[in-house]
Amino acid sequence: MTELLPQLTQQLVNGLSLGAIYALIAIGYTMVYGIIGMINFAHGEIYMIGAFVGLITLTALGVQAGYSLPLLLAAALIVSVVVTGLYGWTIERVAYRPLRGGPRLVPLISAIGMSIFLQNYVQIGQGSRDMSVPVLISGALEFQMGSEFTVTIPYSRMIIVGATLLLMVALTLFIARSRMGRACRACAEDMGMANLLGIDTNRVISFTFVLGAMLAAVGGVLIALTIGKLNPYIGFIAGIKAFTAAVLGGIGSIPGAMLGGVLLGMSETFAAGYFPAEYKDVVSFALLILILLFRPTGLLGKPDVEKV
Amino acid sequence: MKFFNHLVTPVFAAITVFSCATLAQAETVKIAIAGPMTGPVAQYGDMVKAGALTAIEQINAAGGAGGNQFEVVLMDDACEPKQAVAVANKIVSQGIKFVIGHVCSGSTIPAADIYENEGIVMITPSATAPQLTQGKSYQFIFRTIGRDDQQGPAAAKYIIEKLKPKKVAVLHDKQSYGQGVASVVKASLDKAKVPVLVFEGIHAGDSDYSAVITKLKAQGVDFVYFGGYHPEMGLLMRQAQEQGVRAVFMGPEGVGNKDITAIAGSASEGMLVTLPADFAADPANAGLLRAFATHRRDPNGPFQMPAYAGVKIIADAIAGARSTDPAKVAAYIHTHTFKTPIGTVAYDARGDLQSFKFVVYTWHKDATKTLAP
Numbered sequence: 001m002t003e004l005l006p007q008l009t010q011q012l013v014n015g016l017s018l019g020a021i022y023a024l025i026a027i028g029y030t031m032v033y034g035i036i037g038m039i040n041f042a043h044g045e046i047y048m049i050g051a052f053v054g055l056i057t058l059t060a061l062g063v064q065a066g067y068s069l070p071l072l073l074a075a076a077l078i079v080s081v082v083v084t085g086l087y088g089w090t091i092e093r094v095a096y097r098p099l100r101g102g103p104r105l106v107p108l109i110s111a112i113g114m115s116i117f118l119q120n121y122v123q124i125g126q127g128s129r130d131m132s133v134p135v136l137i138s139g140a141l142e143f144q145m146g147s148e149f150t151v152t153i154p155y156s157r158m159i160i161v162g163a164t165l166l167l168m169v170a171l172t173l174f175i176a177r178s179r180m181g182r183a184c185r186a187c188a189e190d191m192g193m194a195n196l197l198g199i200d201t202n203r204v205i206s207f208t209f210v211l212g213a214m215l216a217a218v219g220g221v222l223i224a225l226t227i228g229k230l231n232p233y234i235g236f237i238a239g240i241k242a243f244t245a246a247v248l249g250g251i252g253s254i255p256g257a258m259l260g261g262v263l264l265g266m267s268e269t270f271a272a273g274y275f276p277a278e279y280k281d282v283v284s285f286a287l288l289i290l291i292l293l294f295r296p297t298g299l300l301g302k303p304d305v306e307k308v
Numbered sequence: 309m310k311f312f313n314h315l316v317t318p319v320f321a322a323i324t325v326f327s328c329a330t331l332a333q334a335e336t337v338k339i340a341i342a343g344p345m346t347g348p349v350a351q352y353g354d355m356v357k358a359g360a361l362t363a364i365e366q367i368n369a370a371g372g373a374g375g376n377q378f379e380v381v382l383m384d385d386a387c388e389p390k391q392a393v394a395v396a397n398k399i400v401s402q403g404i405k406f407v408i409g410h411v412c413s414g415s416t417i418p419a420a421d422i423y424e425n426e427g428i429v430m431i432t433p434s435a436t437a438p439q440l441t442q443g444k445s446y447q448f449i450f451r452t453i454g455r456d457d458q459q460g461p462a463a464a465k466y467i468i469e470k471l472k473p474k475k476v477a478v479l480h481d482k483q484s485y486g487q488g489v490a491s492v493v494k495a496s497l498d499k500a501k502v503p504v505l506v507f508e509g510i511h512a513g514d515s516d517y518s519a520v521i522t523k524l525k526a527q528g529v530d531f532v533y534f535g536g537y538h539p540e541m542g543l544l545m546r547q548a549q550e551q552g553v554r555a556v557f558m559g560p561e562g563v564g565n566k567d568i569t570a571i572a573g574s575a576s577e578g579m580l581v582t583l584p585a586d587f588a589a590d591p592a593n594a595g596l597l598r599a600f601a602t603h604r605r606d607p608n609g610p611f612q613m614p615a616y617a618g619v620k621i622i623a624d625a626i627a628g629a630r631s632t633d634p635a636k637v638a639a640y641i642h643t644h645t646f647k648t649p650i651g652t653v654a655y656d657a658r659g660d661l662q663s664f665k666f667v668v669y670t671w672h673k674d675a676t677k678t679l680a681p
Contacts, residue, residue: 148528
């Protein structure tokens with residue numbers, strides 16, 4: 001087992017890029033939960049729409065048309081982020097705002113309905129077959145480790161990790177420093193009080209949905225570029241995994257979602273890499289149960305204090 | 309699907325009315341085409357539909373099956389076992405007595421039990437899992453395609469005799485079809501003492517298999533057999549290329565369609581696949597190809613001709629038995645041979661084909677295939 005270390009390095013790269021995507025989606029779950037205490041089950045579908053809009057933009061511009069690659073990627077990202085952000089805003093207006101103040105289960109059902117609707121809507125519009133994205137970012141950083149194992153870090157996966165890191169730093173700064181970020185934190189702490197103090201809570205909630213959708217869209221475009229296979233059902237599994245990541249990190253906590261995402265991606269990758277691959281989910285969900293047994297609020301979650 | 313029904317039904321209705329006037333005692337025989345009309349593997353449903361509809365149109369135009377006109381009912385099971393059961397029950401309640409389908413083994417197996425109990429003749433043109441007929445004593449269930457334990461040995465024989473790989477990985481998607489064929493390949497390789505270092509299942513529907521690829525890379529695997537369908541196969545090859553793994557990939561006919569090239573791109577060059585012999589290239593079927601062409605249907609897939617053959621067998625059996633009673637038709641199918649586009653067909657007691665030939669093809673990155681050397 002002289003090849004242990006290089007193999008470990010390779011798995012680390014695999015796990016980090018998978019975890020980065022989970023983290024990008026998990027933030028949307030955790031921010032919405034932090035502010036209105038609701039699980040937005042349609043969030044996985046938002047990610048799927050982000051990926052599709054990215055693909056449609058690439059196709060419309062014509063991948064072979066000779067535009068420079070960075071320009072194409074930027075266009076796909078921007079269009080997807082804007083369109084998906086609009087979806088996030090609309091979903092909140094249509095499916096959740098009218099139900100606000102009702103029993104907590106009602107918006108949850110509405111979210112599940114929205115998720116089914118979006119999945120079928122894309123299925124009707126785009127067909128249910130797999131769509132594929134050509135390999136745009138090829139090439140990889142390769143270096144020899146050990147006697148015969150070459151560690152390969154594809155550029156596409158580097159972009160995923162890099163972009164996610166950048167967005168995480170930006171988001172953390174934004175929440176900590178900006179006016180809107182402060183308003184978000186105030187709403188998360190006590191919505192009623194924030195409202196009394198003159199914060200437009202409806203605007204903050206809309207903003208949260210848009211921001212979450214935008215991050216998910218980035219995740220969608222990045223995954224479309226690396227994985228290259230899309231269908232209207234990818235949002236379901238990704239949504240479940242990202243939700244798990246958010247719970248793992250402590251739902252409601254933004255750094256928790258980041259940590260949870262990376263942790264889940266890593267545990268899945270290592271489980272598939274060192275155990276028979278069919279036990280991948282068993283291992284990562286066993287980990288989730290263990291962590292929740294010892295820290296019921298997740299890794300970075302705060303204990304739920306009953307607001308009086 | 310509704311849309312399609314609206315298009316097709318009036319045409320058949322017109323033909324039916326017309327021929328009823330000429331043949332006094334003719335009746336309409338409903339025949340269901342059941343398979344994935346939607347979902348990630350809908351193209352297999354399209355192939356079966358293309359073959360079956362062409363056959364039905366030709367038979368109806370030529371006066372029907374023993375004077376009886378077929379009426380098509382399309383049923384969508386999305387290749388999900390649960391939905392397949394619902395579809396089967398719907399077929400029972402609508403009083404349909406003949407079924408072409410289902411398409412995926414996973415959905416065919418639970419549906420077949422229902423058809424057998426209700427006395428409905430089912431011919432699947434594509435379900436290759438041995439469990440469908442293994443250990444059962446079905447009277448109403450038939451296939452017009454081989455079984456995995458015919459396909460697996462064909463693949464294994466090629467691997468052992470031609471490729472002679474040093475380190476092999478056998479992967480599957482944990483579904484009845486994929487795991488079935490992968491197990492047969494592994495058993496044959498074990499018997500021939502070809503070293504299988506990895507034998508594992510992966511999750512169908514996942515999008516990142518890089519962890520498994522790294523494992524193969526660490527083991528120095530030079531040949532990968534994957535039992536499953538094209539979406540997972542495509543991703544495995546694409547991600548293997550990404551990590552610089554230069555192994556030969558091989559799969560069963562479930563990976564052999566054009567979408568694999570769309571997903572895997574240049575990584576699909578050199579993939580090996582076992583497919584039913586190319587019936588569309590058979591000169592005896594030239595006239596048939598023209599019928600496909602007039603309806604703009606693609607005859608070039610693994611399941612079109614078997615689907616056509618399935619309809620033809622039902623029609624011939626109805627004519628031969630002079631009855632539309634499914635029990636008599638099934639008995640007739642068991643005891644007779646049929647001339648079809650997939651050759652002369654004869655059944656054993658289980659409803660499996662007495663012989664079916666699989667051939668190994670090399671896939672190319674422009675989505676064409678050539679006979680493997």
